[in-house]
Amino acid sequence: MFTLFKKKQAATAHINGAPLTVLPRETLLQAALRSGVDFPHSCRVGGCATCKCRLVSGRVRELTQSAYVLSAAELEQGYILACQSVPATDIAVEVDLAARPASRRVTGRVLAQQRLTHDITLLQIQLDEGLTYKAGQFAQLGLAALGEHARSYSFATPMQADAQVEFFVRKVEGGALSTLVNERDLTGVAAIVEGPSGDCWLRPGSGPLVMVAGGSGLAPILAMLLDAAQTANTRPVTLLFGARTESDLYALNEIEAIRQQWRAPFTFIPVLSALSGDDAWRGARGMVGDHLPVHIGEAAQAYLCGPPAMVDACTAALLARGVAHEHIFADRFADRFITIRRP
The missing domain is CATH 2.40.30.10 (Translation factors)
Structure with a gap:
């Protein structure tokens, strides 16, 4: 009996020349890890770019857009995210297998x-x-x-x-x-x-820093600022913290202590998005990305941590203001659960 549906076939992926089988609907990263390849990876949801590799030949189907985490130069050179790439044909990729952080x-x-x-x-x-x-x-x-x-x-x-x-x-x-x-x-x-x-860690530089946090995304931002303050960092900082209401703001004493210790201008702007018209709040209102363009210049180095929608909106605002893609570092807080091996 004939069928109208063609059965999906496994593909072959050559990683730095070494072949492995990629099962139907399996991503390159899933196949590599299943085969025992110590492929660089981290979040597994397309938000960190740790698993980026260069597609040398063949075609892949991307599960999500990679433009927000890969630079224009990387996209032009054929880089893909292994965790979001399902081979559409046999493929060959090149990757630095030594890039995996010591975990x-x-x-x-x-x-x-x-x-x-x-x-x-x-x-x-x-x-x-x-x-x-x-x-x-x-x-x-x-x-x-x-x-x-x-x-x-x-x-x-x-x-x-x-x-x-x-x-x-x-x-x-x-x-x-x-x-x-x-x-x-x-x-x-x-x-x-x-x-x-x-x-998403603080890179060296002398230009101004723009830090944007939303909700629990304040954690990595606070860690970076605490670490930099201990090294007498002299770069100007603008920290925007997005929350719904005033009761959702936290770590304000810690932020003030960092501001007092910082050896350069330090501007802190909390932005509340869920206030009524008669609320007594006199600070910034609305979405944090709406306030970003006023506080950035082309020379800024930006760090964005929080909900994906906030990170994407702020990334677009930064790019529109002329900030280079390679100067934008982000951690998109997706809801990702994994299984860990118990010792």
Whole structure:
């Protein structure tokens, strides 16, 4: 009997010349990891560009747009995101397999919790040994009460000598880990932190810094600023913090302490998006991206951390103002759950 539907076939992908089989509907990254290739990767949802590689031959079907995380030069050179690319033909790619950051699984226990807003809790964990990371990066966090499930959270402080780490955990509807952290006392509960991941850390330079945070996206921004303040950074800073209402603002004392310590102009602009017309708030209102063009110039280096819609809107605003794509660094806080291997 004849059929109108053609069965999808597996494809062959050559990674730096070495062949492997990519199953139907499988991404290049999934096939590489399944085959034991230590392919550079981090978020797995197309938001960090850690898995970028150059497509030498063949065609792929992209699951999401890569223009927001790859520069115009990279796109012109044929770079793709392995985690979002399903081969449409046999393909060949080139990738620096040494680019994968050194990632480790470290055990520890919950030391303390502190409610920051109605839906964000600070989680402090004492690790059994130190974990090396750059301020701005994130890790996979797992708790013993949840078995094999883990969630990506950014470190909220620079690396500490006492091996303590902090995360800002926002409660997500239906999120098992975030609900647990925001609703239960977890003091003493065993934890696993696997990382670091991500490439949103402070790059060297002398031009002004523009930092934009939304919600729990303040964690990596705060970590970068704390780290830079300790090194007597002299670059002007503009920090825009987007929240819904005044009660959703937090870490204001910490931001003020950084501002006082900073050895250059430091401008902090909280922007509230869900106020009524008769609200007493006298600060900036609306979407944080609407206020961005006033505070940026072409020479700025920008760091964006928070909800994907906010990051995308701010990226577009920065590009429209002439900021080079390679000077924009972003961490799009997608809801991504993974499974981690227990030691």
